[in-house]
Amino acid sequence: MNNSYITPFVKWAGGKRQLLLQIKERMPEKYNNYYEPFVGGGAVIFELLPANALINDINKALINAYRQICNTPETFLKAVNKLDKEMWEDGKEYYYSLRDHYNDKLMRAEYDAELAALFVFINKHCFNGLYRVNGKGLFNVPYNNTRIVSVDENAIMEISKYLQxxxxxxxxxxxxxxxxxxxxxxxxxxxxxxLNPASFESYTKEGFDIESHQRLANLFDELTDRGCYCMLTNHNTELINELYGGKGYKMDVVSVKRMINSDASNRVGEEIIICNY
Ligand SMILES: C[S@@+](CC[C@H](N)C(=O)[O-])C[C@H]1O[C@@H](n2cnc3c(N)ncnc32)[C@H](O)[C@@H]1O
Incomplete structure (x- = not known):
């Protein structure tokens, strides 16, 4: 397989591109199956390309895009190329009309190739590449005023082969x-x-609250008991140190630049990489 083409097909909040080196350095030398339960844009799996993998995300529109690219890449490409080609003189008006169409389809749960194409198109043409939904679960990010091709066709074909x-x-x-x-x-x-518990950010309409972090820490302990190798990344916060500290896990703090953050003072921060091996 020609791996050089394979990179994430969407920009994703919390994408792990910056931490790839630190993640790779800490990988177990050998393992059986690979699990990524919060795959997002897939920066890590597309870097590692493990042989036996399971990916998951609660965002159904995102996972629909993975599935369409896996099962029918040509149909997906045709749909996305059509959107790129039809971009009117007024890109802004076009973007907003597609965003409405995308939200209509989301509400009708039409998880098809067209929804995947719209998902990728608006991800590439929205402000900051952020996927953000409102209280009703509708995508509400404004236009970013650029015209770019939404996908690299060779990359999509290679990603499709890999996802088989x-x-x-x-x-x-x-x-x-x-x-x-x-x-x-x-x-x-x-x-x-x-970072500041009063301003809890959430990625999906389901949110990920303190209880979810506790539930995840319990799962981490359970997977450890089962003998799985686990690596977890997060902000280096009090909550994370409380949940994972004192249990014999390896906890390394690393500095990162925060890309998707409107508050410039928060752009450099600390992340923590926790391993149970
Ligand atoms: C920090 S992002 C992952 C970023 C990813 N590593 C990347 O490089 O793009 C976290 C992901 O968790 C997903 N998520 C939120 N709650 C979840 C849940 N309860 N179960 C599974 N996925 C969830 C979000 O949709 C989001 O894509």
């Missing part, structure tokens, strides 16, 4: 990890714990 061997799920992280066994590797990049 990957199990793709669209539910909760706990369900996704049910079958993980001794010797499997689980890479865990959940939504961030709040």
């Amino acid at each position: 061997g990957v199990m793709i799920m669209d539910g909760d992280f706990e369900v996704a990890c049910k079958e993980a066994k001794k010797g499997d590797f689980v890479f865990i990049d959940s939504p961030y714990a709040p």
Whole structure:
């Protein structure tokens, strides 16, 4: 397989591109199956390209895009190229009309190739590449005023080939990890714990609250008992240190530049990489 083409096909909040080196340095030398229960844009799996993998995300529109690219890449490409080609003189008006159409389809749960194409198109043409939904679950990010081609066709074909061997799920992280066994590797990049608990950011309409972080820490302990290799990344916050500290896990603090953050004072921060091996 020509791996050089494979990179994430969407920009994603919390994308792990910056941390790839630190993540790779800490990988177990050998493992059986690969699990990524919060795959997002897939920066890590597309870097590692593990042979036996399961990916999951609770965002159904995102997972629909993975599935369409996996199962019918030509149909997906045709739909996305049509959107690029039809971009009117007024890109802004076009973007907003597609955003409405995308939200209509979301509300009707039409998870098809057209929805995947719209998802990728608006991700590439929206402000900051952020996927953000309002209280009703509707995508509400404004236009970014650029005209770019939404996809690299060769990359999509290579990603499609790679995904043939990957199990793709669209539910909760706990369900996704049910079958993980001794010797499997689980890479865990959940939504961030709040830097400031009063301004809790959420990635999906479901949100990821303190209880979810606690539930995840319990799963981490359980996977450890099962003999899985687990690596987890998050902000270096009090909550995360409380949940994972004092249990014999390896906890390394690393500096990062924060890309998607409107508050410039928050652009350099600390992340923590936690390993149970
Ligand atoms: C920090 S992002 C992952 C970023 C990813 N590592 C990347 O490089 O793009 C966290 C992801 O968790 C997903 N998520 C939120 N709650 C979830 C849940 N309960 N179960 C599974 N996925 C969830 C979000 O939709 C989001 O894509």
